[in-house]
Amino acid sequence: MLKSPKFLWLIILVLLAGLGFMTNKFIFAGKTIPSNDDRTTILVTAEERTMILGEMRKFLETIQGITEATAKGDLETVATLATDMGNESPNVSPSLMGKLPIEFKSLGSATHGLFTDLGETAKGGDANAVLRDMGNLMLNCTSCHADNKFVIEGTAEAKTQ
Ligand code: HEC
Structure with a gap:
């Protein structure tokens, strides 16, 4: 039997603090350490890095295809390539999600959105507008x-960052 409402409040507070910690750890912070070259080092498994x-x-292959098709004036192909890339959602496991900092996740998803926008621009038929969007996207x-x-986490490289 619980002794007093105060005790209950304490439990609630501890649970909320735990939830806040987990939210920060898995949604915002990611699994990062400072790097030796002014970047952020994101620690992942070998499989996650490969993926x-x-x-x-x-x-990069899509950017190559779009550049080539734009030079040929084939904006239909540009529209298809860009729209397909915009629709693609990378198969990121929950574990990898937890390791990527929020800025990384939002920049990654914004990039897919810019491919969708590029597809719309290509449908307008103006090659210069396509190049402008691509410069911006890149x-x-x-x-x-x-x-x-x-x-890769646990490697010698991870210790010398
Ligand atoms: C949200 C972050 C992010 C965005 C956006 C992003 N990249 Fe990357 N990319 C990375 C990171 C991190 C690496 C690994 C760099 C490292 O470990 O030194 C990487 C590596 C790469 C590599 C090397 C692949 C390999 O096999 O080694 C290529 C090619 C590449 N990116 C192309 C692109 C292109 C093209 C775009 C834009 C259309 C892009 N990336 C957008 C984060 C990003």
Whole structure:
């Protein structure tokens, strides 16, 4: 039997603090350490790194396809490539979700949104507008790369960051 309402309040407070801690840890903070080159080091498993770098290469392949098609004036292909990339949702496990800081997750999802916008621009038929959007979209690539890197947790590299 619980002794007093005060005791109940204490339990509630402890639970709320725990919830706040978990929310911060899994939704906002991610699993990061400072890096030796002014970026943030995100610690992941080897499989998670392989998976996310695979997604990155798909980004680059799409950018390549879009550049080539724009040069040929084939904006229909640009629209298809960009829209498909915009619709793709990377298969990120809950564990990896918990390791990615909130800025990383929002920049990643905004990048998919910009591909969708690029698809709409391409449907308008103006190649210069496509290039403008692409220059803008690629700022997401360059700014995220300037700020983040992946290192496999538990390795010697992770200890020398
Ligand atoms: C939200 C962050 C983020 C965004 C946005 C992002 N990247 Fe990356 N990307 C990374 C990180 C982190 C790495 C790993 C860098 C490291 O460990 O040194 C990476 C690595 C890569 C790699 C190397 C893949 C490999 O196999 O080694 C390529 C290519 C790449 N990104 C392309 C792109 C392109 C193109 C875009 C934009 C369309 C993009 N990325 C957007 C975070 C991002």
